[in-house]
Amino acid sequence: MRKLARVLPVLLSLAIVPLGAQQPAAPPARTISKYDRGLGLTMLSQVKVDLKDNYYDKTFHGMDVDTTFADAERRLKAANTVSETVAIIAELLMRLNDSHTTFLPPDRRARVVYGWQASMIGDAPYVTDVLRGSDAEKKGLAPGDRIVAWNRYEVTRDNLWQIYYLYNFVRPQVLQRIVVRKPDGTEKTIDVESKLQERPPQMNLEDLLTEILTSAVAMPAVDQWTTVGDTFVWRSRSFLLPKQMDDVVKKARNATSMVLDLRGNAGGNVEAMRELAARLFDREVRIAVETTRRGDKPLDARGRKDAFTGPLVVLVDSGSASASEITARLVQIEKRGAVIGDRTAGAVMTSRFFPHTLGIDTVAFYATTITLGDVHMTDGRSLEHVGVMPDEIVLPTGADLAAGRDPVLARAIVKLGGSITPEQAGKLFR
Secondary structure, three states: OEOOOOOOHHHHHHHOEEOOOOOOOOOOOOEOOHHHHHHHHHHHHHHHHHHHHHOOOOOHHHOOHHHHHHHHHHHHHOOOEHHHHHHHHHHHHHOOOOOOOEEEOOOOOEEEEOOEEEEEEOOEEEEEEEOOOOHHHHHOOOOOOEEEEEOOEEOOOOOHHHHHHHHHHHOOOOEEEEEEEOOOOOEEEEEEEOEEEEOOOOOOHHHHHHHHHOOOOOOOOOOEEEEEOOEEEEEOOOEOOHHHHHHHHHHOOOOOEEEEEOOOOOEEOHHHHHHHHHOOOOOOEEEEEEEEOOEEEEEEEOOOOOOOOOOEEEEEOOOOOOHHHHHHHHHHHOOOOEEEEOOOOOOOEEEEEEEEEEOOOOOEEEEEEEEEEEEEEOOOOEOOOOOOOOOEEOOOOHHHHHHOOOHHHHHHHHHOOOOOOHHHHHOOOO
């Protein structure tokens, strides 16, 4: 279970509001050759197979797959650049409006590293991370800056994932123009240069998948934990390793309460989610029900006698997606604890990664992720496009981000009986 940031130029006119600011020039598009056009047609054909054979909804949300792909084939045959062929294929899957169904184009010789990250806080886009030593840092882009324009687009909750997909997979940028409003109210236009990291001539599929999953992240994302008084604080960044769930919960045995920080956690493995639920409940619990082509499949956790049963607070934000959203909602439904923070991403489906290769002498990887199942919680509701509304909304301000304060974590610890300031909470995992 995961959410990947994604987008495409064809839909920008529909989903992203253009602003008056001129966009910095992108690198010139490579004119398409007969060989490249053939590769594009091959990918289009394989994407159709992946979708028709695996998508959970046999009606494809009302889309006529054969007609839609036939039209795409005609457009691809008339395309003028390689980037245009990629956009045509990506747009097909985006029509489903499904958070977990996407096209991942062939890997490039160099990876573009932007050095900064944006997130939604409430309904406003902010710079939340800047990589030390990056051009973004040198030019003055900083956490707490509110984004007024990203190139020529206005950023919203609905289109931030599209912008990430566009700039990471379809149209990488050598230069980006960011208009920001500083915490003191002044506006600044910053042209941020990207850094290119050369890839090995032949990347294996595992390395490529790791790069795809971390493409939108400015900083390395690793789990961290600490203890504040009697409260165990666990910043969980992904649901990739089931065993890690057991290992970390064991570290909380001497604590009387726990803060499970799922902010920025984009999900991962269903089994990891089950393992975590089993260690937070001492009884069997139904997490959700997955609806697939073969019918309904319950997602249950067996529970454990040695589970952590102390008071629990779960932290979420707009970057909490998929398995992390399900976990937060489970805690609410079962009245296991409180959820604090911001409304989550609303990207909750189950999916599978389908890798493919192109070429003989030089092999390039491309892939799709296809939704295999819709997920409904035990209250009968889906979180897709809805998200989880916290029991208590607590949002950092731009000034908090700039100063490194964490009022959300501080509120959670205080709620559990501890004592900590937002300044102190912001330093826990630095």
